[in-house]
Amino acid sequence: MSNLFELLLADKAGSDRLALETLGGLRLSFEDLIQASGRMANALVSLGVKSGDRIAVQVEKSPANLVLYLASLRAGAVYLPLNTAYTLAEVGYFVGDAEPSLIVSDPQVREGVLALAADAGAGVETLDAAGQGSLAEIAARQPADFQTVARDADDLAAIVYTSGTTGRSKGAMLTHANLASNASTLVAVWRFTDRDVLIHALPIYHVHGLFVAINVLLMAGGTMIFLPKFDAGEIVSLMPRATALMGVPTFYTRLLRHPGLTTEAARGMRLFVSGSAPLLAETHREWRARTGHAILERYGMTETGMNVSNPYDGERIAGTVGLPLPGVQVRIRDPETGAPVPAGEIGMIEVRGPNVFKGYWRMPEKSAQDFRPGGFFVTGDLGTIGENGYVSIVGRGKDLIITGGLNVYPIEVEEKIDALPGVVESAVVGLPHPDFGEAVTAVAATGGGEHPTEAEVLAALEAELAAFKRPKRVIFVDELPRNTMGKVQKAALRAEFASLYG
Ligand code: AMP
Numbered sequence: 001m002s003n004l005f006e007l008l009l010a011d012k013a014g015s016d017r018l019a020l021e022t023l024g025g026l027r028l029s030f031e032d033l034i035q036a037s038g039r040m041a042n043a044l045v046s047l048g049v050k051s052g053d054r055i056a057v058q059v060e061k062s063p064a065n066l067v068l069y070l071a072s073l074r075a076g077a078v079y080l081p082l083n084t085a086y087t088l089a090e091v092g093y094f095v096g097d098a099e100p101s102l103i104v105s106d107p108q109v110r111e112g113v114l115a116l117a118a119d120a121g122a123g124v125e126t127l128d129a130a131g132q133g134s135l136a137e138i139a140a141r142q143p144a145d146f147q148t149v150a151r152d153a154d155d156l157a158a159i160v161y162t163s164g165t166t167g168r169s170k171g172a173m174l175t176h177a178n179l180a181s182n183a184s185t186l187v188a189v190w191r192f193t194d195r196d197v198l199i200h201a202l203p204i205y206h207v208h209g210l211f212v213a214i215n216v217l218l219m220a221g222g223t224m225i226f227l228p229k230f231d232a233g234e235i236v237s238l239m240p241r242a243t244a245l246m247g248v249p250t251f252y253t254r255l256l257r258h259p260g261l262t263t264e265a266a267r268g269m270r271l272f273v274s275g276s277a278p279l280l281a282e283t284h285r286e287w288r289a290r291t292g293h294a295i296l297e298r299y300g301m302t303e304t305g306m307n308v309s310n311p312y313d314g315e316r317i318a319g320t321v322g323l324p325l326p327g328v329q330v331r332i333r334d335p336e337t338g339a340p341v342p343a344g345e346i347g348m349i350e351v352r353g354p355n356v357f358k359g360y361w362r363m364p365e366k367s368a369q370d371f372r373p374g375g376f377f378v379t380g381d382l383g384t385i386g387e388n389g390y391v392s393i394v395g396r397g398k399d400l401i402i403t404g405g406l407n408v409y410p411i412e413v414e415e416k417i418d419a420l421p422g423v424v425e426s427a428v429v430g431l432p433h434p435d436f437g438e439a440v441t442a443v444a445a446t447g448g449g450e451h452p453t454e455a456e457v458l459a460a461l462e463a464e465l466a467a468f469k470r471p472k473r474v475i476f477v478d479e480l481p482r483n484t485m486g487k488v489q490k491a492a493l494r495a496e497f498a499s500l501y502g
Contacts (some may be wrong), residue, residue: 002151003073003074003076003148003149003150003151003176004073004151004157004176004179004180004215005037005070005073005074005148005349006148007180007183007184007212007217008070008183008215008219009030009033009034009037009070009217009218011221011404012030012031012034012221013030013031013034014031014032014396015029015030015031015221016029016031017030017194017221017223018223018482019032019033019217019218019223019224020033020063020066020223020224020225020226021223021224021225022063022225022226022292023225023226023227023228023234025228026063028063031223033066033067033070033218033417034144034372034443035144036067036139036144037067037070037071037074037146038071038074038142038143038144038146039071039072039139039140039143039144039146040067040068040071040139040146040174041071041072041074041075041146041148041183042139042142042143042146043071043138043139043142044075044077044102044344045075046142047102047123047125047138048101048102049075049077049101049102050076050077050101050121051075051076051077051148051149051151052076052077052078052155052156053077053078053098053100053101053102054077054078054080054098054100054101054357055068055072055078055080055082055101055102055103055104056075056080056091056094056095056098056100056102056103056104057069057072057079057080057082057205058082058083058084058086058091058103058104058105058109058113059084059104059105059106059126059127059128059129060084060106060107060128060129060204060228060229061129061174061203061204061209061226061228061229062127062128062130062226063131063226064127064131064136065127065131065204066103066214066226067139067269068127068135068417069204069210069214071139073148073157073176074146074148074149075146075149076143076149076150076151076155077126078156078157078158078159079158079159080094080098080100080158080159080161080171081158081160081161081204081205081206081210082094082161082205082378083163083203083205083206083484084106084203084205085188085484088109088112088113088116088155091103091113091116092107092348093104093168093169094107094161094169094171095116095117095119095122096119097118097121097171097274097361097362098159098171098361099120099121099122100120100122101121101122102122102123102124102125102126103117103122103123103124103497104124104125104126104135105124105125105126105127106126106127106128106129106133107126107128107133107134108128110126116214119417121382125138128223129502138326138436139347147153148190151176152176152177153177154175154176154177154358155175155176156173156174156175156176156358157174157175157176157178158174158179158180158211159171159172159173159174159361160174160206160207160210160302160498161302162302162303163206163302163483163485163487170358170360170361171361171362171363171368172174172302172303172357172360172361173307173357173358173359173360173361173423174211174357174358175357175358176251177354178305178354178355178356178357178358179215179305180306181327181353181354181355182211182212182215182267182306182355183211183215183216183219184219185204185306185325185326185328185355186212186306186309186325187216187219187220189309189311189312189325189328190216190271190273190296190309190312191270191271191312192216192217192219192220192222193220193221193222194221194222195222196217196220196222196223196224196244196245196270197222197223197224197225197241197242197243197244197284198213198217198222198224198225198242198243198244198245198246199225199227199235199238199239199242199244199245200213200214200217200224200225200226200227200246201227201230201231201234201235201245201247201251201299202230202246202247202248203229203484206276206302206484206485207300207301207305208246208248208275208276208300208485209246211305211483212246212273212275212300212305212306213246214240217416217467222243225238225242230247230250230251230254232255232257232258232261232414233258233260235255236255236258236260236261236265237260239265239266239268239269239295240265240267240268241268241397242268242269243268243269243270243271244269244270244271244272244273245269245271245272245273246273246275247272247273247280248274248275248276248277248282248485249274249276249277249278249486250277250284250482250486251282252272252274252279252287252295252487253280253283254487255415256287256290258282258466260343261271261289261290261291262281262290262291263290263292265291266291266293268294269283269291269293269314271296272287272291272293272295272296273295273296273297273298274296274297274298274322275297275298275299275300275306275390276293276300276436276485276486276487277485277487277488278393278411279295279297279318279481279488280418280425280429281318281319281418282418284297284316284318284319285318286487289474289494294316295316296310296312296316296322297310297316297320297321297322298321298322299308299321299322299381299391299393300312301379301381302357303356303357303377303379304351304353304355304356304357304377304379305355306325306355306390307324307325307328307330307351307353307355307379308321308322308323308328308330309321309322309325309494310321310322310323310390311323317388317390319392320386320390320391321390321391321392321393322390322391323389323390323391324351324389324391325353325355327353327354327355328351328352328353328355329351329352329353329376330349330350330351330385330391331345331349331350331376331383332345332346332348332349332350332383332385333347333348333372333376333395334348334349335347335348335382336346338372343385343387344384344385344386344387346382346383346384346394346409347382347383347384348378348379348380348381348382348397349379349391349393349495350372350376350377350378350379350380351376351377351379352374352375352376352377356375356377356379358438359371367417368379376379377475380395380396380397380398381395381396381397382394382395382397382400382409386479388489394409394411395409395410395411396490399429399430399490400430400437401428401429401430401438401440402430402437403433403436403437403438403439403440403445403468404428404435404436404437405437406439408430408468408469410426410427410428410429410490412465412469413426413428413442413461413465413469413470414426414427414442416461416464416465417442417444417457417461417471417474420452420457420460421452422446422449422450422451422452423444423445423446423451423452423457424445424446424447425444425445425480426442426443426444426445426480427442427443427445427480427488427490427493428440428441428442428443429441429443429490429494429497430494431494431497431498431500431501432498432501433472433501434501434502436472439472439473439500439501440468440469440470440471441471441472441473441475441497441500442457442471442473442474442475443477443480443493443497444457444473444474444475444476444477445477445478445479445480446476446477446478447478447479448478451476454473454474454476457474458470458471458474472501473500473501475497475500480493481493
């Protein structure tokens with residue numbers, strides 16, 4: 001095993017094929033990327049970065065940001081991407097926890113970051129959305145030749161903090177082997193080749209846009225069209241010269257609202273991947289009717305990369321995340337005891353494979369708790385495996401509602417409410433209740449249009465659900481709160497309505 005960088009790019013040395021282009025007209029070949037990452041790796045070393053050091057990066061998405069990621073690999077450092085939405089106080093927590101030797105930030109927040117860095121003894125350099133800044137200036141003066149630092153399979157390539165909406169955010173330690181195995185598996189199962197052109201509209205501080213999209217396309221030798229952010233019109237107009245799109249479910253629902261999305265526009269595309277949050281079965285059906293393509297839904301997480309995927313050939317079943325990837329084992333266990341559950345029943349999803357992370361940074365007890373003997377990682381997601389072997393996700397374990405001692409899976413209630421006219425989608429949460437412990441509560445998004453009354457929703461559910469599963473209250477909102485990865489923020493809903501029942 002060698003450095004992930006070598007596995008991604010060594011065979012492309014000297015290649016003038018297009019690796020990356022931007023809407024602004026920047027075009028980088030594979031050789032350009034190799035040279036730029038060499039200059040950047042020399043810059044990192046000149047700033048005192050040593051192998052094993054963490055580099056915390058909170059910058060806008062740009063080709064320079066991608067080059068920095070590659071340079072971090074080459075220098076044997078540990079890349080630590082941070083969501084651009086994090087406040088200075090939040091960045092302070094990550095810096096204190098990870099103790100990076102270098103922080104790369106946007107020039108606009110440099111002053112604040114300098115104060116944090118002084119406490120942590122870290123250096124600070126900048127990169128802006130256009131790829132300019134102090135780090136770019138240093139890199140421009142460096143030679144392109146750089147001897148990539150050798151790494152063992154088990155050495156860290158990245159620490160990615162979980163989006164953890166409750167408690168402390170945890171740093172998932174990902175090794176060179178974790179990332180390499182997941183990339184090569186996905187290249188094979190999703191059939192990526194050097195003829196692919198990916199519309200890259202995801203952020204690159206998260207595993208989906210960073211490791212799934214970038215590592216897969218680099219390894220396959222395909223081209224990425226880098227968009228700074230999601231833009232439905234831009235994506236639709238790029239489709240005729242692209243082959244693939246990776247997105248979160250909100251990409252697909254928003255694209256469906258764009259009149260330019262037609263069978264004709266999507267004719268040259270071969271693959272639409274969705275993940276990071278559940279894709280509604282209805283979106284899957286609508287997409288197919290509109291474009292002729294079945295979205296390929298997959299399931300993964302920061303700690304593991306991708307675990308399960310609908311097949312490339314074979315049936316892509318709406319509402320399921322498909323079959324375990326080659327080399328990945330998936331099993332369903334009782335969340336409390338860890339005992340096997342009868343076939344087809346809901347339980348905790350546990351996974352094992354070369355993609356599964358090494359543990360949480362400086363949290364040995366938490367890491368030990370989340371692994372079963374034998375090496376299965378307890379994902380925190382509840383799900384089932386059908387007779388056909390397809391995995392379905394029921395939701396996060398912590399979203400399970402226990403009301404009057406009985407378990408209610410929010411998805412079962414949400415599906416019934418979603419089907420009512422006037423409801424776009426819903427989120428069902430448990431709120432503190434003096435009698436029941438938790439009360440099943442529905443938050444229904446109406447899109448601002450006509451909608452049924454609370455009494456009508458409750459009446460409609462009467463014939464559908466046992467009384468203990470029915471919401472005690474239904475709250476109407478225009479839209480559900482979501483983060484940039486399209487995940488509904490149930491913790492935010494629980495906090496907002498915490499005192500609904502007194
Ligand atoms: P993250 O670590 O931010 O990538 O979030 C991982 C979590 O997103 C998983 O543990 C799941 O709860 C959720 N997730 C990812 N993909 C899917 C999917 N296809 N369907 C449902 N939930 C998903």
